[in-house]
Amino acid sequence: MGIMVFATALSYQNSALKDDRPTDLFGAIAQLKHELNAVILAHYYQDPDIQDIADYIGDSLGLSQQAAATDADVIVFAGVHFMAETAKILNPNKLVLLPDLAAGCSLADSCPPDAFAHFRAQYPDHLVVSYINCTAEIKAQSDIICTSSNAVKIVQQIPTDQPIIFAPDRNLGRYVMQQSGRELVLWNGSCIVHETFSERRIVELKVHHPNAQVIAHPECEPPVLRHADYIGSTTALLSYVQQSDRQSFIVATEPGIIHQMQKAAPQKTFIPAPSTSNCNCNECPHMRLNTLEKLYLCMKNRTPEITVPDDIRVRALRPIQRMLEMSAA
Ligand code: 13P
Ligand code: SF4
Numbered sequence: 077m078g079i080m081v082f083a084t085a086l087s088y089q090n091s092a093l094k095d096d097r098p099t100d101l102f103g104a105i106a107q108l109k110h111e112l113n114a115v116i117l118a119h120y121y122q123d124p125d126i127q128d129i130a131d132y133i134g135d136s137l138g139l140s141q142q143a144a145a146t147d148a149d150v151i152v153f154a155g156v157h158f159m160a161e162t163a164k165i166l167n168p169n170k171l172v173l174l175p176d177l178a179a180g181c182s183l184a185d186s187c188p189p190d191a192f193a194h195f196r197a198q199y200p201d202h203l204v205v206s207y208i209n210c211t212a213e214i215k216a217q218s219d220i221i222c223t224s225s226n227a228v229k230i231v232q233q234i235p236t237d238q239p240i241i242f243a244p245d246r247n248l249g250r251y252v253m254q255q256s257g258r259e260l261v262l263w264n265g266s267c268i269v270h271e272t273f274s275e276r277r278i279v280e281l282k283v284h285h286p287n288a289q290v291i292a293h294p295e296c297e298p299p300v301l302r303h304a305d306y307i308g309s310t311t312a313l314l315s316y317v318q319q320s321d322r323q324s325f326i327v328a329t330e331p332g333i334i335h336q337m338q339k340a341a342p343q344k345t346f347i348p349a350p351s352t353s354n355c356n357c358n359e360c361p362h363m364r365l366n367t368l369e370k371l372y373l374c375m376k377n378r379t380p381e382i383t384v385p386d387d388i389r390v391r392a393l394r395p396i397q398r399m400l401e402m403s404a405a
Contacts, residue, residue, distance in 0.1 A: 101368050105129055108375040115148035116371070117163070119155040120310045121332035121363040126154045126371060133336065135311040136208045137223040137403060143167060144400060152375055153382070156181045156362045161212050164382045165392050175370035177380040179362045181209055183295070186265035187244035189213035195241075199261055202241045203234060206395070209267070210244050212384050216391035221399040224248060224294050225309035228255045230402050247271075251294040251307065269360045270295035272351040273328050278303055281326050281347060288347060291316060292328035300328055300349070317341055330360045 098104040106129070109116065117139050118130035127133050132142045136159060143151060143163035150171045153160035156179045164172040187210055196204060196217060206218035207227065215221055222230045231252050234240060240258065242249040244265030253260050273296055282288065282303070291313050292304035301307060306316050310333050317325055318340050327334060328349035337346050351357040374380060384392070 097369060098372070101372050102129055105368075105372050105375060108372070109152075112150045112375060112378075113148055114150035114152050114375065115142075115146050116152045116154060117142055119159060119332075119363065120314070120336060121330040121360050122154045122366060123332070123364065123368070124335040125368045126366060127332075127335055129368070129371070130154060135223065135225055135309045137225045137309070138311055139163075140166070140208065140223070140396065141400065141403075146170075150375075150378075152371065154366050154371060155179070156184075156360075157382075158184045158209055158211060160382045161384060162208060162215075162396060164384050165212060165215070165389050165396060168384075168386075168389060171378065172382040173374045173378065174380055174382055175367070175374045176365040179365040181362055182268040183207075183209040183245055183265055184211050184214075187211070187214050187263055189217070192217060192243065192263065195263065199239065199241055202239045202261060204241045204243065205231060205234075205260075206243045207245050207248055208396075208399075212388050212392045214243065215395055216388045218243075218392075218395045219398070220402065221395045223309065223399070225312055226399065226403045227252045227294075230399065231256045231258055231260070233402055233405065234258075245295055247297060247301075248294045250298060251301065266297075267295045269330055269358060270328075271297050272357040273297070273300045273349045274352040275299040275303065277350040277352070278326060278328065281350070285324055285326065285347065287322065288324040288326050288345070289320070289322050290326045290328060290349070292349075293330075296328050304328065313337075314340065317344060317346070330363065331358055332360075332363065 116130045118126050118133045144166045151163050152173045160174040204218040205220045208221050208223045240260050242260040243263035246262045246264050249260050249262040289305040290303050291306045294307050317337050324345035326347045331348040334346045
């Protein structure tokens with residue numbers, strides 16, 4: 077009985093959604109954007125349709141910088157929860173919308189606030205540098221935030237006698253250690269998407285495409301990074317393929333970025349790095365929860381809205397501002 081009521085409610089919701097859906101979603105979103113004085117910020121891992129309608133597409137750093145600078149009244153964040161939360165922390169008086177509130181991040185989930193507080197307490201003299209892929213509660217426990225594009229630069233600005241905890245991504249942490257020559261105490265977190273790439277299958281691809289270069293995000297596991305000709309954030313990978321004189325690339329990050337790579341260099345070939353099993357596990361299941369239709373609905377209904385409790389917001393703001401200052405340095 078209960079199941080039938082649920083099924084009826086669901087089919088009612090679906091038919092209401094269908095009836096409500098405008099035939100021209102792109103036009104309807106553009107109209108709502110105008111009415112709300114909204115800006116649409118999208119990460120490179122979003123579906124191509126969403127990237128095509130966004131005002132700005134970027135990596136986590138670029139998106140934070142845009143969120144900090146915007147004079148729009150409403151920020152529509154086509155990305156995952158921690159990114160929209162960062163925009164809200166920077167803009168407490170603006171309405172920040174996320175098309176699907178369930179769009180989380182496995183890496184952020186791998187660092188629960190209580191466990192991290194306990195970990196941090198074991199290293200009282202350490203500075204905490206946290207990757208932006210973490211919750212507001214973790215940011216509130218951090219001294220400086222970083223992204224994949226500025227992590228090395230930020231750690232290099234910290235005096236060498238200052239011990240550092242780096243959280244939550246152990247792979248980015250190891251990469252920063254290698255690049256900066258600094259010892260870091262690492263939180264043992266990782267991303268389900270970037271740990272899925274298969275070293276064996278990448279090597280097989282290299283054999284079939286001997287002229288292709290492997291380009292990888294630093295969240296990948298060390299065996300994959302060892303095969304990389306170039307390692308960088310999504311924005312850095314995009315610039316690299318544009319500038320390189322190579323014609324083909326094996327791309328070891330979420331394949332959403334390939335949409336912009338194809339637009340920027342249509343004559344070049346981009347091969348998504350495969351995962352260990354024959355699944356689409358290289359697509360971020362959280363990012364892909366957002367759809368063009370949900371983007372339209374969140375603007376139409378002005379919900380789901382991101383909120384951050386004020387005490388956490390104030391403590392989380394300081395390390396984000398330090399990142400923005402140190403990135404400009
Ligand atoms: P970027 O810093 O390249 O945006 O990385 C974000 C991310 O979620 C990688 O998984
Ligand atoms: Fe999080 Fe990984 Fe998805 Fe990036 S790709 S949002 S780190 S789960």
